[in-house]
Amino acid sequence: MREQHGNRLAEDLAVEDWGVTYDELEPYSWRAEQLxxxxxxxxxxxxxxxxxxxxxxxxxxxxxxxxxxxxxxATTLFEKAVRELGYHxxxxxxxxxxxxYTNPDVITRPACAYCGYCxxxxxxxxxxxxxxxxxxxxxxxxxxxxxxxxxxxxGKAAGLSYLDETGVEILQPADIVIVASWTLNNARLLLLSGxxxxxxxxxxxxxxxxxxxxxxxxxxxxxxxxxLNAFMGAGGLxxxxxxxxxxxxxxxxxxxxxxxxxxxxxxxxxxxxGFGAIPPGEVDSDWGSHWKKAALRWHDRVAxxxxxxxxxAYRQNYLDLDPHVHRPVWRPLDAIDPGLDRA
Numbered sequence: 001m002r003e004q005h006g007n008r009l010a011e012d013l014a015v016e017d018w019g020v021t022y023d024e025l026e027p028y029s030w031r032a033e034q035l036x037x038x039x040x041x042x043x044x045x046x047x048x049x050x051x052x053x054x055x056x057x058x059x060x061x062x063x064x065x066x067x068x069x070x071x072x073x074a075t076t077l078f079e080k081a082v083r084e085l086g087y088h089x090x091x092x093x094x095x096x097x098x099x100x101y102t103n104p105d106v107i108t109r110p111a112c113a114y115c116g117y118c119x120x121x122x123x124x125x126x127x128x129x130x131x132x133x134x135x136x137x138x139x140x141x142x143x144x145x146x147x148x149x150x151x152x153x154x155g156k157a158a159g160l161s162y163l164d165e166t167g168v169e170i171l172q173p174a175d176i177v178i179v180a181s182w183t184l185n186n187a188r189l190l191l192l193s194g195x196x197x198x199x200x201x202x203x204x205x206x207x208x209x210x211x212x213x214x215x216x217x218x219x220x221x222x223x224x225x226x227x228l229n230a231f232m233g234a235g236g237l238x239x240x241x242x243x244x245x246x247x248x249x250x251x252x253x254x255x256x257x258x259x260x261x262x263x264x265x266x267x268x269x270x271x272x273x274g275f276g277a278i279p280p281g282e283v284d285s286d287w288g289s290h291w292k293k294a295a296l297r298w299h300d301r302v303a304x305x306x307x308x309x310x311x312x313a314y315r316q317n318y319l320d321l322d323p324h325v326h327r328p329v330w331r332p333l334d335a336i337d338p339g340l341d342r343a
Contacts, residue, residue, distance in 0.1 A: 008257070012315040014204075014211055022058045030062055036123035037101040037109065039066035040093035054090045056242040069098045069112065069237045071266075074228045074303040078264035079239045087241045092263060094236025095123035105132050116268020118235040150177050150193040183212075187319040199318050209320055211313035216260070219306040223279050227300045233268030240264075246310070260309025269300075277302040 009015065042060045043053025068091030071079065079089045096118065102108040107128060112118075133139045144165030151159050157177040164170055179186050187209045191198055199210035243249045244259035276286075278294045285291055 008255075010314075014313045014315050016211075026058065026061060030060070034065050035103050035105065036095045036128055037066055037097050037103055038064055038093050038095055039068055039091075039098040040064040041068050041091050043088075043090055051088070052090060054240075054242050055088050056245060056248055064093065065103075066098050066101055069094065069096070069234050070114075071239070072229065072232065072237075073226065074224070074230070075237070075239045075264055075266050077224070078303075078305070082239075082241050087243045089239050089241050092236055092238040092240045092265070094234065096235040096237070097122070103128070107131050112234045114232045114234055114268075116231050116233045116270075118268070122235050147181070147189065148192070150179070150189065150195055152193070152195060184319065188321065191321050198320065201316055201318055204315065209318045212317040212319055213313050214311050216309040216311050217306060218309075219304045221277055222303050222305060223298060224301050224303065228266075228303060230266065230269040230274060230300050230303070231271070233266040235267055236265075237267060238263050238265035258310045258312060260307045262305065262307045264303055264305050266303075274302075275299055
């Protein structure tokens with residue numbers, strides 16, 4: 001990014017290239033897509049661009065394991081409109097199954113019924129990995145537990161300390177510890193465990209907690225002349241364009257470093273969440289009989305066009321422990337294993 005933008009980047013912008021390439025990651029992405037049954041349409045299959053998919057994506061080695069979902073009214077209108085504007089619409093890839101699917105681990109899941117009750121994706125460890133792991137004699141699922149720290153020895157993980165469902169602290173030895181509790185808690189756990197060097201914004205040293213980033217989202221409501229049957233939908237069903245995503249299509253906007261995707265989603269609106277959207281100026285109050293009549297008139301005629309953009313890393317954005325909050329006092333681990341380091 002610095003090679004592309006040079007001195008246009010702010011001095012406090014902490015951007016670095018990934019340590020791995022797309023070509024190195026792509027086989028693992030394909031493996032994950034097979035396991036969870038992602039549905040979509042490839043726009044760049046082995047270097048060949050295909051209309052109807054995301055032509056701006058990196059080259060894929062395979063087509064998606066499943067086809068896209070059927071499109072309801074709102075997404076069909078959006079696809080037609082953006083195509084007429086010269087953009088490149090594609091079905092948003094999703095882990096809600098468009099058909100009954102059996103993955104490489106022989107786990108079968110039924111197709112989506114478009115009931116509108118789910119939210120976002122519907123593939124997760126409980127229905128993709130658990131059926132496989134449950135058959136292994138060396139696997140045990142422990143619920144109601146809270147991991148307190150990663151214990152380590154000579155720079156390598158040696159296990160973890162956790163509280164079980166009764167509040168008893170237990171040390172679980174392990175050669176490999178996977179820290180996968182989302183970004184905020186990952187940093188918290190590593191800092192509490194004394195793993196790595198905490199990031200210091202004053203000096204720029206350290207890496208744990210460094211470069212906090214997030215998504216920037218914005219949505220615009222559109223009001224249509226026909227009912228949408230928006231109570232029906234699927235967790236990730238939608239049409240998107242990537243003509244302004246990343247570095248695409250930004251030449252006419254000096255000073256803008258990164259863009260984002262633009263989508264219209266039909267995920268299924270709940271009866272309460274989907275009620276009350278009224279065009280500006282329709283009523284002069286957000287309650288009362290006039291508001292109710294307007295809300296009923298426009299119910300199921302409202303859709304949202306949303307955008308998810310990239311918030312790049314800045315020097316001053318980082319994660320750290322609150323110095324004013326009491327830290328837990330760990331009981332001596334030497335009594336369990338004298339070789340374990342104390343953080």
